[in-house]
Amino acid sequence: MDLRIVKTRIALKNALCDLVNDNDFEKITVKDICKRASVNRITFYDHYKDKYDLLNDIFIELDNNAIENGKILDKENNPLNDSHKSLINYLLSYVNGLITRSSLIKSMAKHMSGYIYFAFTNFLNNRFRQLLNFYNQESNLIYSPEQTTAFICNGLIGFVIAGINNSSTEDLSEEFYKAQKLFHSLINNHIFINKK
Amino acid sequence: MDLRIVKTRIALKNALCDLVNDNDFEKITVKDICKRASVNRITFYDHYKDKYDLLNDIFIELDNNAIENGKILDKENNPLNDSHKSLINYLLSYVNGLITRSSLIKSMAKHMSGYIYFAFTNFLNNRFRQLLNFYNQESNLIYSPEQTTAFICNGLIGFVIAGINNSSTEDLSEEFYKAQKLFHSLINNHIFINKK
Numbered sequence: 498m499d500l501r502i503v504k505t506r507i508a509l510k511n512a513l514c515d516l517v518n519d520n521d522f523e524k525i526t527v528k529d530i531c532k533r534a535s536v537n538r539i540t541f542y543d544h545y546k547d548k549y550d551l552l553n554d555i556f557i558e559l560d561n562n563a564i565e566n567g568k569i570l571d572k573e574n575n576p577l578n579d580s581h582k583s584l585i586n587y588l589l590s591y592v593n594g595l596i597t598r599s600s601l602i603k604s605m606a607k608h609m610s611g612y613i614y615f616a617f618t619n620f621l622n623n624r625f626r627q628l629l630n631f632y633n634q635e636s637n638l639i640y641s642p643e644q645t646t647a648f649i650c651n652g653l654i655g656f657v658i659a660g661i662n663n664s665s666t667e668d669l670s671e672e673f674y675k676a677q678k679l680f681h682s683l684i685n686n687h688i689f690i691n692k693k
Numbered sequence: 694m695d696l697r698i699v700k701t702r703i704a705l706k707n708a709l710c711d712l713v714n715d716n717d718f719e720k721i722t723v724k725d726i727c728k729r730a731s732v733n734r735i736t737f738y739d740h741y742k743d744k745y746d747l748l749n750d751i752f753i754e755l756d757n758n759a760i761e762n763g764k765i766l767d768k769e770n771n772p773l774n775d776s777h778k779s780l781i782n783y784l785l786s787y788v789n790g791l792i793t794r795s796s797l798i799k800s801m802a803k804h805m806s807g808y809i810y811f812a813f814t815n816f817l818n819n820r821f822r823q824l825l826n827f828y829n830q831e832s833n834l835i836y837s838p839e840q841t842t843a844f845i846c847n848g849l850i851g852f853v854i855a856g857i858n859n860s861s862t863e864d865l866s867e868e869f870y871k872a873q874k875l876f877h878s879l880i881n882n883h884i885f886i887n888k889k
Binding site for chain 2: 640641643644646647648649650651652653654655656658659660662663675679682683686688689
C-alpha cells in the first residue's frame with residue numbers, strides 16, 4: 498500500500514481513538530475526526546465509508562497485529578506448529594495488542610451499552626470462530642463453536658472491563674496480564690477444548 | 694402480600710413476557726402491557742413506576758425463586774451448609790429458573806444490544822457479587838469479585854444466547870443444562886475460586 502495512504506489511515510485511526518477518550522462514539526462526527534487528524538473531509542471518504550467503517554479498520558489492525566505477533570510467539574514456543582498452541586498464541590497476542598488501543602477498551606468500560614462494545618464483541622466472536630475452524634479445533638470442542646467463542650469472548654471482555662472500572666491506575670497492562678492468566682487456566686484445565 | 698396484589702403483578706409480568714416474544718422491549722408501551730394483562734392503566738401505576746420497573750420485578754422474582762430452590766438443593770446435597778456449595782446451588786437454581794421466563798432470554802438473543810440484555814447482565818452481576826460476599830467467598834477468589842462475576846455472568850449469558858441462536862428447537866432446557874455443566878467445570882477446576 499502507498500505510504501501516503503497508510504499515513505492518512507493511521508492519522509484517522511489515531512484521531513478516533515483520541516476522541517473516544519472524552520466523547521461518546523455515538524456523538525463523534527466525521528468532521529470531528531478529520532479536524533483532529535488534520536485530514537480533509539473529502540480525503541476521509543476516499544478511505545472510509547463512515548466512522549463505523551473506520552472503527553472496523555481498527556479492529557482489523559488489531560487482528561493483523563495479533564496474527565503477526567502470534568507467528569513470532571509460534572517461532573519461539575511452538576516449533577512443531579501445534580495448531581492448538583497456535584490458537585493460544587494468537588489470542589494471547591490479541592489481548593496483549595489491545596494495550597495499543599486502550600482508549601477503545603476504556604470507552605467500552607464507560608459505555609457498556611454503546612456501539613463500540615457490541616461491534617467489538619461481535620468482531621472478536623466471528624474472528625475466534627474462524628480461527629477455531631482454521632486450526633481444526635472444532636472437533637475437539639466440548640461445546641459448539643458458537644457457544645465456546647461466546648463464552649470466552651464475552652467473559653474475557655467483561656473481565657477486562659470490570660478490571661478497568663475498578664482499577665485506580667491508567668495502566669491497563671496489569672488487566673491484560675490477568676486476562677491472559679485466566680485464558681491460560683481455561684485452556685490448561687480443558688474447560689472448552691478436550692484433552693488430546 | 695394481599696392475594697389480589699400478587700395476582701395483578703403476576704398478570705402484568707406474564708403480559709410483558711408474552712409481548713417480548715414478538716416485539717422489541719423498547720417499543721412496548723404500558724398501554725400494551727395493560728391491554729394484554731386486562732389490567733387498568735391506573736392500576737398498573739399502583740404497582741410499578743414504568744415498564745423498566747416491571748422488568749426489574751421479574752428479575753427479582755427469578756432471584757427469589759433461585760434462593761428458595763437453592764435452599765431445597767442445600768437440604769439435599771449440602772447438610773453441612775458449606776457456603777461454597779450453597780453459592781453453587783443458588784446459581785444452578787438460577788440458571789434452571791430462567792426456563793420459566795424463557796421469552797426474556799429469547800428476546801435477549803434477538804436483540805443483543807437491547808435494554809433487557811444490559812439490565813439483566815447488570816442485575817445478575819450485582820446479585821452474584823452480593824452472594825460472594827454473603828457466603829464469605831471473596832477471600833478465596835483468584836481474581837477480584839468484580840472481575841470474577843463479570844467473567845462468569847457475561848460468559849454464561851453469552852453462552853446461553855449463542856446456544857439459543859443456533860438451536861433448532863424452542864426447548865431451552867438443553868441450553869440451561871449445558872450452562873450448568875460449564876459452570877460446574879469452572880468450579881471443579883478452580884478457575885476462579887481457590888482450592889481450600
